[in-house]
Amino acid sequence: MAQVHAAANLAKQFNEAARRLHEQSALALASAERNITDISAMHNLQGTTFGSVMLQAFALELIIKALRFKHGLPRKTGSAGHNLHGLFVDLPQPIKDKAVATYAANVSTSTLDSLLRDYARAFEEWRYMFEYKPNGA
Helix, strand or coil: CHHHHHHHHHHHHHHHHHHHHHHHHHHHHHHHHHCCCCHHHHHHHHHHHHHHHHHHHHHHHHHHHHHHHHCCCCCCCHHHHHCHHHHHHCCCHHHHHHHHHHHHHHCCCCCHHHHHHHCCCHHHHHHCCCCCCCCCC
């Protein structure tokens, strides 16, 4: 159980870092809008946005993996080990139900299922944004 708590604590720290980057991203956007020709403002916007998405995806991945470990589910390897939706669907139903209800109570613009599907590979895709090549590219 100590490993699960450690992973959850680490996920909270990554999520907090993502939140701070998101706030910086909003400031960078305002700066970029004031001076669209300022390349450094555009780079700052890009970096804070990419970083925020990547850290939030990683935090979610850690939480899901901690829950999988806690419930004795096998470790997924390779690219399957980063697929948020693929990691989530195997969780016990009561855990999924609680997660869906908590998400629905806090977010009105989408469902947890659509978030996990839309951002299934966000950590992989945003981690090295400049190197990422979609399948078949």
